Amino acid sequence: MPESGQGRRGHAVVIGGSIAGLLAARVLSEEFARVTVVDRDELVDEAAPRRRAPQGHHPHGMLDRGRVILNELFPGLTAELVALGAVECDTQNDCVWHNDARRLHPAPSELRGLVVSRPLLEQHVRSRVAALPNVEIRSRCEAVGLLPGDGGVSGVKVLPVGGGEPEELAAGLVVNAAGRGDRGVVWLRELGYGVPEEERVDSGLVYVSREYRGRPGDSEAAAILIAHSTAAPRGGFAIRAEGNRWLITVLGMGDDIPSADPDEYERFAEGLPIPDIHRLMQSLEPIGAPRLMRIPTSIRRRYERLRRFPEGYVVLGDALCQFNPSYGQGMTVAACEAVALREALRGGVEGVARRFFPLAAKVVDVPWDMAVGADLRFPHIEGRRTLRVKLLNAYIARLHVAAEADPVVGNAFLQVTNLVAPPQSLFSPRILTRVLRPRPAAVREARVLVGTAAVRDE
Ligand SMILES: Cc1cc2nc3c(=O)[nH]c(=O)nc-3n(C[C@H](O)[C@H](O)[C@H](O)COP(=O)(O)OP(=O)(O)OC[C@H]3O[C@@H](n4cnc5c(N)ncnc54)[C@H](O)[C@@H]3O)c2cc1C
Numbered sequence: 001m002p003e004s005g006q007g008r009r010g011h012a013v014v015i016g017g018s019i020a021g022l023l024a025a026r027v028l029s030e031e032f033a034r035v036t037v038v039d040r041d042e043l044v045d046e047a048a049p050r051r052r053a054p055q056g057h058h059p060h061g062m063l064d065r066g067r068v069i070l071n072e073l074f075p076g077l078t079a080e081l082v083a084l085g086a087v088e089c090d091t092q093n094d095c096v097w098h099n100d101a102r103r104l105h106p107a108p109s110e111l112r113g114l115v116v117s118r119p120l121l122e123q124h125v126r127s128r129v130a131a132l133p134n135v136e137i138r139s140r141c142e143a144v145g146l147l148p149g150d151g152g153v154s155g156v157k158v159l160p161v162g163g164g165e166p167e168e169l170a171a172g173l174v175v176n177a178a179g180r181g182d183r184g185v186v187w188l189r190e191l192g193y194g195v196p197e198e199e200r201v202d203s204g205l206v207y208v209s210r211e212y213r214g215r216p217g218d219s220e221a222a223a224i225l226i227a228h229s230t231a232a233p234r235g236g237f238a239i240r241a242e243g244n245r246w247l248i249t250v251l252g253m254g255d256d257i258p259s260a261d262p263d264e265y266e267r268f269a270e271g272l273p274i275p276d277i278h279r280l281m282q283s284l285e286p287i288g289a290p291r292l293m294r295i296p297t298s299i300r301r302r303y304e305r306l307r308r309f310p311e312g313y314v315v316l317g318d319a320l321c322q323f324n325p326s327y328g329q330g331m332t333v334a335a336c337e338a339v340a341l342r343e344a345l346r347g348g349v350e351g352v353a354r355r356f357f358p359l360a361a362k363v364v365d366v367p368w369d370m371a372v373g374a375d376l377r378f379p380h381i382e383g384r385r386t387l388r389v390k391l392l393n394a395y396i397a398r399l400h401v402a403a404e405a406d407p408v409v410g411n412a413f414l415q416v417t418n419l420v421a422p423p424q425s426l427f428s429p430r431i432l433t434r435v436l437r438p439r440p441a442a443v444r445e446a447r448v449l450v451g452t453a454a455v456r457d458e
Pocket of ligand 1: 015016019038039061062063143177178181207295316317318319329332334
């Protein structure tokens with residue numbers, strides 16, 4: 001990176017000033033003389049959920065890999081957030097994990113989690129990006145189309161939200177980070193380009209989240225995570241947040257979904273396979289009303305497979321691939337894609353799309369396969385259940401049994417889900433023998449308490 005600013009040339013525009021767009025802008029600021037980020041939302045300098053990023057009402061987990069990249073892009077970020085009340089924790093030792101209603105064995109580990117509300121994280125990253133001398137963030141500014149250029153895209157057409165004249169922003173590179181509502185596919189078609197293939201998985205997932213005020217001694221844990229499983233399809237998360245708060249989500253799928261009615265919300269939590277979250281909720285004081293969010297279909301767009309692609313245009317973040325959020329991957333994948341963009345830019349701006357999309361596809365492959373594979377455990381979710389997926393899910397179920405007693409197995413699992421180690425590491429001889437070690441029948445059978453009924457996990 002040309003630290004002094006020498007060698008930076010041209011102008012780049014980023015559509016979307018949320019996590020993916022901000023991380024992209026940070027990377028682009030190394031290469032371009034000027035970077036403009038446009039967002040149609042009102043971006044005010046406060047740690048509050050925004051209208052166009054409604055997921056800010058729900059707790060967000062930051063995976064270890066994402067935390068490392070954020071600290072590399074913004075040195076000291078974690079420490080600054082901790083000073084504002086965020087919690088840095090040992091992911092294995094300080095968080096309570098239940099997978100298939102089995103408690104993953106806590107033990108000191110090298111995995112670090114950052115427990116913070118999504119709005120504070122976004123506000124802080126935005127203020128760091130806004131402080132870069134060659135970056136401008138324009139709020140209430142909506143991208144409405146791409147400008148055609150010689151063999152590709154030459155900029156973005158924008159409109160001020162609330163009225164005003166349209167404006168054309170010429171750019172050597174346009175980065176689309178417009179998230180789930182992205183219209184980039186339509187814009188590309190308007191320019192005469194093909195439409196990327198899409199892979200879709202609809203889990204019918206519903207989140208309901210509520211904020212609570214913490215009280216002294218409420219819990220030893222930094223977070224409590226109850227993953228949903230086929231035996232107990234209800235799940236929940238409780239994470240600490242700055243300002244002495246807890247953010248608590250309950251989630252369900254298909255016919256068994258939570259409601260935003262406060263009493264029903266609590267009853268749903270009571271039906272979670274593990275009582276910890278309901279118990280915590282009972283001991284805390286709610287701050288606001290529960291908020292419901294239906295989670296849209298997970299979509300992966302295969303831009304890397306397009307035969308003809310415009311020069312000067314790349315797509316990342318949720319606009320490229322939106323995940324089932326219950327696996328906590330979106331922000332970390334956006335961070336990994338920003339790093340991939342930096343790598344693609346090493347070869348110059350020319351041909352950057354051709355270099356970026358295959359790199360981004362590699363970033364997305366593992367988390368997408370993990371999320372889709374886990375979704376396909378549930379019979380109501382449509383999708384191809386290959387032998388590989390079935391075997392993998394059977395193995396992971398067995399791994400959760402082993403992880404209840406064996407912290408080494410639990411650590412290997414968390415390393416993979418935190419995108420620190422590749423999935424193959426779960427099949428190393430060291431882990432395989434521990435997972436497949438015979439266990440007494442009483443240990444293999446999960447007795448999952450749902451309310452007062454005992455349910456057996458087949
Ligand atoms: C309920 C829920 C829970 C989640 N939990 C987690 C979690 O635990 N961990 C995790 O890592 N991820 C989680 N995610 C995913 C995470 O929120 C996203 O992956 C992350 O925010 C990156 O998204 P993004 O920046 O690509 O898009 P978004 O955050 O959706 O932002 C897109 C931005 O683009 C702007 N925009 C859109 N169109 C235009 C336009 N035409 N012109 C100008 N601006 C435009 C919008 O205003 C918005 O600011 C969750 C998501 C949901 C829905």
